Amino acid sequence: MKALRICTVIVAAACLTAPVVFGQRMMGGGMRDFGGAQMAKIFGQNQAFTATAEVTIADKSRPEPMQMDSAYAVLKGNVRSETDMTTMKGLALPPQALAQMKQMGMDRTVSIYRTDKKVLYLIYPGLKGYCEINPASMQPTDKAQEKEPKVESTAIGKETVDGHPCVKNKVTFSTDDGKQHEMTVWNASDMKDFPLKTEMQAGGATVTTHFRDIKMTAPDASLFDPPTDYKVYGSVQEMMMANMQRMMPPGGAAPPQGGGNN
Numbered sequence: 001m002k003a004l005r006i007c008t009v010i011v012a013a014a015c016l017t018a019p020v021v022f023g024q025r026m027m028g029g030g031m032r033d034f035g036g037a038q039m040a041k042i043f044g045q046n047q048a049f050t051a052t053a054e055v056t057i058a059d060k061s062r063p064e065p066m067q068m069d070s071a072y073a074v075l076k077g078n079v080r081s082e083t084d085m086t087t088m089k090g091l092a093l094p095p096q097a098l099a100q101m102k103q104m105g106m107d108r109t110v111s112i113y114r115t116d117k118k119v120l121y122l123i124y125p126g127l128k129g130y131c132e133i134n135p136a137s138m139q140p141t142d143k144a145q146e147k148e149p150k151v152e153s154t155a156i157g158k159e160t161v162d163g164h165p166c167v168k169n170k171v172t173f174s175t176d177d178g179k180q181h182e183m184t185v186w187n188a189s190d191m192k193d194f195p196l197k198t199e200m201q202a203g204g205a206t207v208t209t210h211f212r213d214i215k216m217t218a219p220d221a222s223l224f225d226p227p228t229d230y231k232v233y234g235s236v237q238e239m240m241m242a243n244m245q246r247m248m249p250p251g252g253a254a255p256p257q258g259g260g261n262n
Contacts (some may be wrong), residue, residue: 012117049194060204068088081111120133155168164190166186168190
């Protein structure tokens, strides 16, 4: 039962952190309308680069911020991010849970948002599996929601970030149903307005993304396709549950798959 409890902690941690790391529908309900397509718009003229994204999530309900680094790649509006969850700070997982996470192949997560296909791939290389998430399926299917949101940017100051002169902008995304989401963006004037830093409110937390190690070279297009030899699952929960069952000792009780509310 102890192993099952550790597995449960790992699954909860993975489900919590993966969407946040990749900037897709951050923190659940409050940001479900804010997806990869809008994140891609933030990069503007910078449509081909690689970088390290340092993400900090500060929440008053947590004693310390959660921090993580992700390897970022962008190509023609498509966004890829890869994270090693065992290197995260502030998650407060016990050492045995981190070891179990690595053993289960759940330590690395890859997120790919394909703007051309309007689909998000959530990939676990250690599991050799992935699932597809259609952002549109998370929202009403009326015509107003299918339209691209209106994007407005207003300069609110000038600051220097990592030695680069930046214009500090308030960026507002507005949908036809009247919903709005705001993000503060520090655009580097000497880097084609590259968004060196972004800050937004999501689910009661402040999410800050700071880009460094930026290389303005086009990443390989193959990075934005899921591996053809990986197994496709119907959902994140199905993928996690299948792996938990695989890790169960012979004759051990497998966690139930049905009867839940989610």
